[in-house]
Amino acid sequence: MVTAENLYKILYARYGTTGWWPADSPDEVIVGTILTQNTSWTNVEKAIQSLKEGGPVSLKRICSMSTEDLEVAVRSSGFYRQKAARLKDLACAILRKYGSVEAMAMEAYDETSNFLKNIKGVGQETLDSILLYALGQPVFVVDKYTTRIFQRTGIMDRPDLKSIKSAVHLFLDGDTEALKNFHGMIVYLGKDYCRTRPLCRDCPVNKVCAYAVSNADQSAQ
Ligand code: SF4
The missing domain is CATH 1.10.340.30 (Hypothetical protein; domain 2)
Incomplete structure (x- = not known):
């Protein structure tokens, strides 16, 4: 089963440091x-x-x-x-x-x-x-991409704000820079691949993603 930490590591290997949020001040x-x-x-x-x-x-x-x-x-x-x-x-x-x-x-x-x-x-x-x-406070930002990706990958069946934050803070608690980057990487994954109609074939998460794996199984039958 994929975890939030697995997702973080896969995304970091793909996107590295994103520098999100893009702003001058x-x-x-x-x-x-x-x-x-x-x-x-x-x-x-x-x-x-x-x-x-x-x-x-x-x-x-x-x-x-x-x-x-x-x-x-x-x-x-x-x-x-x-x-x-x-x-x-x-x-x-x-x-x-x-x-x-x-x-x-x-x-x-x-x-x-x-x-x-x-x-x-x-x-x-x-x-x-x-x-x-x-303000540099160590909190995780949950947006619609986060909920969608946590649900589709199988990290959680019914992700909500509280459960997502708990899962992320379990391994990134207090690490402001990593929390910033994790959200940035999720934004990129959501824009690049995990859209309303997901582009699983080239997605960096597809080998561990429940949605992609089950769809691949179905098309192989
Ligand atoms: S493999 Fe597909 S469903 Fe899974 S995260 Fe990537 S785009 Fe989304």
């Missing part, structure tokens, strides 16, 4: 966590690029931009009115309470986690992404 990470909701990363990149036309992406600049200008800048990420409003709320709330992302990163995990989860638009995946990639 912790501020840009936070902006990206809102923009990526319900859209592809390609659309996020376009929106970030558009924001960069006005200078480096910072919470200070986002907070001081007019809602209209922000909507125009993030339009390519979809749901742009909602995202512009959420971005501005989040940026201004962080600056009001902490003054900067760096200062927020000095606070205790429970304090920042409770603060962030009470801000509109910060769901579990967004919260964990900010905690891990912007």
Whole structure:
């Protein structure tokens, strides 16, 4: 039976160090966590690029931009009115309470986690992404790719947030850089192979994946 640790090792052999999350600063990470909701990363990149036309992406600049200008800048990420409003709320709330992302990163995990989860638009995946990639807290980010891959490979029958996190923290607990990279590798696997219609033939996990093995058995009969 394949485990989360097996998956990590196979993915590391295939992808190595991914450098995920792709951003120039912790501020840009936070902006990206809102923009990526319900859209592809390609659309996020376009929106970030558009924001960069006005200078480096910072919470200070986002907070001081007019809602209209922000909507125009993030339009390519979809749901742009909602995202512009959420971005501005989040940026201004962080600056009001902490003054900067760096200062927020000095606070205790429970304090920042409770603060962030009470801000509109910060769901579990967004919260964990900010905690891990912007604040350097050792938490694992679970997204739709993670759930799909853990289920298809057979690591778990019914993966949920709690069980996935427990399985990953069993072998990567406290290792912030490895936790960052594991999520990055899962994003790549999901984009490259484990799509809605999976491309198992060339997938690096196919020899141990329950879905791929059972489909190969069926086609051999
Ligand atoms: S072998 Fe297929 S089902 Fe399994 S992880 Fe790869 S793409 Fe997904």
